[in-house]
Ligand SMILES: Nc1ncnc2c1ncn2[C@@H]1O[C@H](COP(=O)(O)OP(=O)(O)OP(=O)(O)O)[C@@H](O)[C@H]1O
């Protein structure tokens with residue numbers, strides 16, 4: 001059986017004793033216990049986000065706030081815990097209210113049998129969710145050391161190459177809420193954005209999602225960043241919930257995380273499998289990159305962090321291996337500087353020509369990210 005964890009918010013002592021007996025008998029791990037809901041719930045919500053219980057057991061007879069608001073708030077964290085409403089005695093009105101509010105069970109003494117059955121149902125549904133989650137796609141992120149290093153350029157060009165290379169489906173998601181340019185560069189034709197996904201979390205399923213994304217290139221779909229200032233205020237939790245869903249729909253998900261580290265990006269990075277930090281061979285950018293690497297390491301981010309140096313020039317002042325030494329992270333890939341090629345392409349509203357030198361570099365980087373063996377150089381008489 002799937003191992004469940006629970007948070008208990010119960011005031012009545014007898015009820016609490018009965019519940020804790022049932023949880024013990026069912027081998028459910030209790031991650032927090034509270035005698036009631038605090039008025040200021042900021043700390044509690046942080047705790048729930050962090051501890052990610054599968055279920056919150058909530059005594060409903062004693063609440064001051066409308067149950068609907070309380071349940072909605074408790075479930076607004078990434079793990080979307082189930083809420084079991086418990087009460088000292090049955091109360092027909094309260095049963096309806098609890099179920100309408102989004103509680104998945106309504107329980108009252110004697111608890112033993114119904115409680116056990118409810119936990120079993122929950123374990124089964126959590127298990128299937130978990131399997132779906134495991135079967136979900138790889139999540140990678142591009143992030144600029146400072147503005148203009150090329151995170152968006154790399155994210156878009158890798159996204160173009162990846163579907164054919166991995167023979168799978170790819171989502172490019174623009175998480176740069178300040179200046180989301182992916183939609184423009186990819187000629188996204190949807191009027192919807194991440195804000196619409198976040199506002200409709202309850203309705204997210206395959207067909208709803210399909211209405212939000214754009215597709216222009218084979219195997220690639222794009223979800224844009226919100227453009228209206230009022231829509232840009234998305235919380236880390238909302239974004240994580242959207243991404244948790246999105247990654248179940250694709251083989252790969254590519255994020256453009258904009259520049260440098262914010263609380264939102266740090267929270268996204270917890271979900272990410274690989275982060276590609278994009279810098280340029282100039283001291284201010286390298287300085288920021290070094291700081292970011294240090295911050296991520298200090299915060300104990302366990303996933304792979306890789307360095308891409310963009311806009312390298314032949315005979316430039318700093319060599320790639322020197323940059324790697326300086327930052328304490330070897331250079332995963334470097335990209336030559338070719339401003340003209342990009343401007344020409346953008347003037348035509350295209351990405352760079354795949355057969356150009358810059359285009360070929362993006363394809364190589366994408367293949368390396370995908371873990372494909374490097375192509376052998378063709379033997380040529382002309383060198
Ligand atoms: N290899 C390159 N050679 C020349 N110019 C480049 C290269 N890569 C990116 N650029 C140009 O640099 C500018 C910034 O690139 P891009 O928008 O990808 O950076 P970013 O890191 O996403 O910036 P922002 O912080 O604004 O999100 C663009 O005008 C882009 O065309």
Ligand SMILES: [Mg+2]
Pocket residue numbers: 151152153176181256258
């Ligand atoms: Mg950008």
